[in-house]
Amino acid sequence: SSRKSYNLQQGLEDFFKEQKVSEENQMFCNNCDAKQDADTKYEMTQSPDVLTLLLKRFTLDYKQSRYTKLQSSTDVVPTLNIE
Numbered sequence: 001s002s003r004k005s006y007n008l009q010q011g012l013e014d015f016f017k018e019q020k021v022s023e024e025n026q027m028f029c030n031n032c033d034a035k036q037d038a039d040t041k042y043e044m045t046q047s048p049d050v051l052t053l054l055l056k057r058f059t060l061d062y063k064q065s066r067y068t069k070l071q072s073s074t075d076v077v078p079t080l081n082i083e
Contacts, residue, residue: 005073008074009077020038047082057069
């Protein structure tokens with residue numbers, strides 16, 4: 001596993017980016033009654049008073065078919081910018 005530091009601000013920006021889902025990840029469309037390619041995006045409509053984050057500290061090792069703990073540090077700043 002990599003020792004590279006994880007940047008929480010960058011992780012949040014990546015989480016809120018629009019993502020395309022296709023092939024085996026297609027979404028079901030109620031109007032079409034079938035699975036379709038789609039663009040998905042998470043959105044925060046209000047800033048919470050307290051934000052609790054659960055960081056996934058494991059990665060799937062495909063060769064061993066098990067999860068392994070990430071040993072990298074996490075850079076956390078006192079104030080996060082969520083736009």
